[in-house]
Amino acid sequence: MTEANRISFAEALACIDRVAAAARLPAESVPLSRAHRRVLAEDLVADLALPGFDNSAMDGFAVRAANLERASGEGLRLAAEQFAGRDLAHALAPGECIRITTGAPLPAGADTVLMKENAALRDGRVFPLATPAPGTHVRRAGEDVSPGETVLRAGQVLDAASLSLAAALGRAELRVARRPTVAVFTTGDELRPPGQPLAPGEIYDSNRVLLQSLLMAEGCEPVAWPVLPDDPARLASALRDAAFSFDVVLTCGGVSAGEKDYLPGLLREEGEVHFWKVRMKPGMPVLFGRLGEAHVLGLPGNPVSVLATFLGLGRRLLDGLQGRGAPRPSLRASLQSPVAKNHERLEFMRGVLACGDDGQLQVRPNPAVASHRLRAAADSNCLIVLPEGIADYAPGEVVDIVPYAGGLGGG
Numbered sequence: 001m002t003e004a005n006r007i008s009f010a011e012a013l014a015c016i017d018r019v020a021a022a023a024r025l026p027a028e029s030v031p032l033s034r035a036h037r038r039v040l041a042e043d044l045v046a047d048l049a050l051p052g053f054d055n056s057a058m059d060g061f062a063v064r065a066a067n068l069e070r071a072s073g074e075g076l077r078l079a080a081e082q083f084a085g086r087d088l089a090h091a092l093a094p095g096e097c098i099r100i101t102t103g104a105p106l107p108a109g110a111d112t113v114l115m116k117e118n119a120a121l122r123d124g125r126v127f128p129l130a131t132p133a134p135g136t137h138v139r140r141a142g143e144d145v146s147p148g149e150t151v152l153r154a155g156q157v158l159d160a161a162s163l164s165l166a167a168a169l170g171r172a173e174l175r176v177a178r179r180p181t182v183a184v185f186t187t188g189d190e191l192r193p194p195g196q197p198l199a200p201g202e203i204y205d206s207n208r209v210l211l212q213s214l215l216m217a218e219g220c221e222p223v224a225w226p227v228l229p230d231d232p233a234r235l236a237s238a239l240r241d242a243a244f245s246f247d248v249v250l251t252c253g254g255v256s257a258g259e260k261d262y263l264p265g266l267l268r269e270e271g272e273v274h275f276w277k278v279r280m281k282p283g284m285p286v287l288f289g290r291l292g293e294a295h296v297l298g299l300p301g302n303p304v305s306v307l308a309t310f311l312g313l314g315r316r317l318l319d320g321l322q323g324r325g326a327p328r329p330s331l332r333a334s335l336q337s338p339v340a341k342n343h344e345r346l347e348f349m350r351g352v353l354a355c356g357d358d359g360q361l362q363v364r365p366n367p368a369v370a371s372h373r374l375r376a377a378a379d380s381n382c383l384i385v386l387p388e389g390i391a392d393y394a395p396g397e398v399v400d401i402v403p404y405a406g407g408l409g410g411g
């Protein structure tokens, strides 16, 4: 297959989006404590105001501002106390003030709170040491949220702040997309689990924990199957089993042109291939298709290819299945050193993203670009996206960045 027959990265994303949109996972209700980082499946419309009632922003005395000037000489009579909690329905009479604490309902007739620090209390009278403007330190009912307002939207990822807003509005549960169930397979006769001795020619299975960790960062609880040998019958039977029990089957290895790369054939014969081979580097031989009930994403075996294809394509599939609305926030940063890109495919380089002294994001590319160079990946914190085409990039040029970690803003 030549470069021209392979699809572009953008086409691969569009294909994943299409397939995922047609296979949205159903919604389920979960308590707020289980909803962190889930994708909301309903709009949340406020049926309360926030704040729910006018209340004090400070500990001090509820007063009427217009009375303060006059009160500086004779003081205000301390008539009652209103603490945060049950509203005692006090009403403020002229010449009076009411002791109040932060969050306590503002008594009728009061319009301002005099901070404790700005008042002297003598013989049951309060002498103002300042004259705050009307409304000072009063939190008005509905100034944050009005009833009927849509405060959270279906498709958004729930973070700590949005969940706490739902709680403030009295919601105990939210409807969220079910998390996809994911089976992880590593394949290859050369693989041994870490902790066991290696025979000549063998290597440790590093992709298993890589995929488990990447999936856990997405809130999934992956089920990792034992390493599969390069045996078509065993591979096929394990994948068939998984294909009827999981939403997504992730494999790594066995998708390029080697004599033992059986996966594309298996999908072609027993399922469907949506695409195989994408004009990206690393990760070119990536395979996407269906087997049984499952979406199968066959990642190339090289560790850095796994990282790039999962972050670039795998996450997109998980997002799409859950109906995640907004795309993950994208970052751009300026290159700190030159890059000579001498091939046509879209490239994901590894790099270190940091904020420069000027407040701008900068990225230092790691020159070890080969897809087995796991160390370079571990020394980095992001992927640098270089579009298709041969090009020389000068220091200072601005490039797209995919941070390893979920990203900013509910990522």
Ligand SMILES: Nc1nc2c(c(=O)[nH]1)N[C@H]1C(S)=C(S)[C@@H](COP(=O)(O)OP(=O)(O)OC[C@H]3O[C@@H](n4cnc5c(N)ncnc54)[C@H](O)[C@@H]3O)O[C@H]1N2
Residues within 6 Å of the ligand: 186, 187, 188, 190, 191, 203, 204, 205, 206, 207, 208, 252, 253, 254, 255, 256, 257, 258, 261, 282, 283, 284, 285, 299, 300, 301, 302, 303, 305, 371
């Ligand atoms: N003639 C061709 N050869 C190759 C091509 C090609 O197009 N034509 N593509 C190359 C590219 S690019 C990649 S990437 C790899 C992808 O190969 P596979 O997906 O078939 O993966 P394997 O051959 O099984 O393994 C590749 C590499 O990764 C190591 N590996 C595999 N699994 C793990 C694991 N769980 N933990 C650690 N390392 C793993 C494996 O030992 C190999 O070194 O193919 C190129 N070849």
Ligand code: MOO
Residues within 6 Å of the ligand: 280, 281, 282, 283, 284, 285, 300, 302, 305, 370, 371, 372
């Ligand atoms: O494209 Mo492969 O995934 O570079 O090594």
